[in-house]
Amino acid sequence: MTGVVARSAESITGALRAVFTAEQVAAGDGFLQQRDPRVTLLSVSGFAIAVMLTRSLSVTVMFGLITAVLAWLSAVPLRRLATRCAVAPFVSALIVFPQVVLLPGDPLVQVFGLAVTDAGVAYVVLFTMRVGVGVALLSLIVMTTKFSSIIAAMRELRIPVTLVWVIAVTYRYLFLFFDELWRLILARNSRTTGRLGSRGGWYDAKQLAGIFLLRTLDCGERVGQGMRARGGDRPPSPYRRSRTIDMYDYTLAALAVIVMVGTVVIRWGL
Amino acid sequence: MGPVIEAQGLSYEYPDGTTAIRNVDTTVERGERVAVVGANGSGKSTLQLALGGLIDPSTGSVRYFGETTDAEAVRERLGVLLQDPDDYLFNATVREDIEYGPAQLGVPRDVAERRVDRLADQLGLLDLLDRPPFRLSGGEKQRAAVASVFAFDPNVLLLDEPFGAVDPQYRERILDLVTDHEGTFLLFTPSLDMVPEVAERVILVGQNGSIVADRSVREVLTDSSLLVENGLRPPAPVEMFEGVLDRDELPLTVSEARRYLLKREQ
Numbered sequence: 001m002t003g004v005v006a007r008s009a010e011s012i013t014g015a016l017r018a019v020f021t022a023e024q025v026a027a028g029d030g031f032l033q034q035r036d037p038r039v040t041l042l043s044v045s046g047f048a049i050a051v052m053l054t055r056s057l058s059v060t061v062m063f064g065l066i067t068a069v070l071a072w073l074s075a076v077p078l079r080r081l082a083t084r085c086a087v088a089p090f091v092s093a094l095i096v097f098p099q100v101v102l103l104p105g106d107p108l109v110q111v112f113g114l115a116v117t118d119a120g121v122a123y124v125v126l127f128t129m130r131v132g133v134g135v136a137l138l139s140l141i142v143m144t145t146k147f148s149s150i151i152a153a154m155r156e157l158r159i160p161v162t163l164v165w166v167i168a169v170t171y172r173y174l175f176l177f178f179d180e181l182w183r184l185i186l187a188r189n190s191r192t193t194g195r196l197g198s199r200g201g202w203y204d205a206k207q208l209a210g211i212f213l214l215r216t217l218d219c220g221e222r223v224g225q226g227m228r229a230r231g232g233d234r235p236p237s238p239y240r241r242s243r244t245i246d247m248y249d250y251t252l253a254a255l256a257v258i259v260m261v262g263t264v265v266i267r268w269g270l
Numbered sequence: 271m272g273p274v275i276e277a278q279g280l281s282y283e284y285p286d287g288t289t290a291i292r293n294v295d296t297t298v299e300r301g302e303r304v305a306v307v308g309a310n311g312s313g314k315s316t317l318q319l320a321l322g323g324l325i326d327p328s329t330g331s332v333r334y335f336g337e338t339t340d341a342e343a344v345r346e347r348l349g350v351l352l353q354d355p356d357d358y359l360f361n362a363t364v365r366e367d368i369e370y371g372p373a374q375l376g377v378p379r380d381v382a383e384r385r386v387d388r389l390a391d392q393l394g395l396l397d398l399l400d401r402p403p404f405r406l407s408g409g410e411k412q413r414a415a416v417a418s419v420f421a422f423d424p425n426v427l428l429l430d431e432p433f434g435a436v437d438p439q440y441r442e443r444i445l446d447l448v449t450d451h452e453g454t455f456l457l458f459t460p461s462l463d464m465v466p467e468v469a470e471r472v473i474l475v476g477q478n479g480s481i482v483a484d485r486s487v488r489e490v491l492t493d494s495s496l497l498v499e500n501g502l503r504p505p506a507p508v509e510m511f512e513g514v515l516d517r518d519e520l521p522l523t524v525s526e527a528r529r530y531l532l533k534r535e536q
Contacts, residue, residue, distance in 0.1 A: 172360045222352065229349075229350040229419075230374055230375065231371060232374060234375075238370075240379075
């Protein structure tokens with residue numbers, strides 16, 4: 001497929017498709033893989049919530065280090081984790097980027113007559129890092145725990161069934177969504193020759209988007225039937241994968257509680 | 271015995287106005303082995319979805335086990351395998367996909383695990399259990415989809431082209447699974463070669479989506495003009511011996527044809 005837009009779609013699809021299926025790490029023998037799924041879910045989500053609460057760069061960096069240590073202990077390649085998490089902070093950075101000139105503060109540099117302020121830069125850096133670390137922590141859960149175990153843990157923790165249902169279906173459909181896009185791109189590549197200019201690329205991408213929408217609607221309906229054929233109309237009920245909670249589980253949970261309390265104290269000075 | 275599926279006046283029209291099935295009346299008795307055959311686009315797959323309670327018919331109804339018209343109430347007893355395995359495989363690993371049905375339908379975990387291991391062994395999936403389904407070949411996906419419908423051990427199987435892209439070795443294994451199944455099954459296929467080996471009754475769906483014949487396997491498969499009129503070809507042994515042997519002596523399978531030839535040589 002040629003054209004910038006189409007090539008971007010191809011690369012993003014390839015990366016995201018890998019994201020939703022990279023569960024081989026979950027079958028490994030690392031620290032988080034050996035934890036009870038309920039403890040992993042609660043503790044690591046706790047870290048992620050704490051990151052979202054903090055407004056301090058140093059605290060965010062500390063959470064980044066915790067994430068890196070957890071990934072290292074769980075044999076999750078940091079590069080793969082970074083690739084997996086790159087999209088969200090990148091998009092967030094683009095969204096908040098105008099703050100570098102909008103937030104009042106000491107000017108650092110003038111660009112096209114606009115003053116880039118220290119407060120603006122600090123805000124964008126902190127926001128992007130918080131999103132990146134938060135997403136990395138949530139990715140660690142999915143990368144080290146089988147998705148069905150996460151769903152089973154949510155049911156055991158009595159998280160409202162509608163929410164669990166939405167998460168389970170969204171995850172499955174995201175996987176199918178990118179799989180469908182991938183197949184569509186392959187099918188078009190097999191019948192596309194020559195190079196397209198930027199105009200041709202945009203036209204190609206527009207056509208791709210239209211067909212993709214129709215195909216995903218059709219795919220969604222058929223997969224819905226495939227789910228219903230095997231009891232998908234009933235609340236998600238994968239088999240429990242809980243283990244006996246051991247000393248390491250308690251340690252991880254305790255660390256999560258301490259860190260959350262510490263973050264709240266630092267944030268609000270309680 | 272009693273019927274497991276009773277369809278009355280079943281029709282289905284797609285939103286674009288295409289009528290896929292027309293006024294289908296049929297009853298399938300407990301333990302019956304039925305092949306539903308028809309040309310491409312005749313409406314077999316739509317009929318399967320309607321009989322399996324996965325689409326709401328435009329008119330008519332389906333009654334299950336003489337008890338209810340609500341397929342969801344008897345879902346654990348109905349095994350519906352869709353035509354495209356990609357519609358069936360949506361979990362992160364093959365094992366989770368095969369376990370999905372048993373887990374949703376309340377099969378105890380230890381029972382399900384034993385079934386998964388047995389089916390994986392039988393269908394050559396043991397080394398693929400921890401792989402994501404999208405990385406499998408077409409034949410492997412088909413085998414995983416077949417395993418996932420057998421995993422919850424339904425009483426009634428509605429299988430749409432279960433032999434799809436599968437190679438001959440696993441075709442035989444799937445055939446064994448189907449023939450060993452002690453319940454009722456309906457096999458939806460455009461290929462007539464496997465029909466004599468698995469079915470005792472044939473429902474022929476015409477090109478306008480209505481049932482044009484509902485008779486024994488021999489009666490339908492040896493009626494070449496009926497098959498040709500409806501976009502199908504008789505099995506190769508029937509074509510080979512047609513005009514040579516009486517209709518009720520025509521071999522339906524290659525092994526029957528071979529037996530006939532050996533007997534004739536002696």
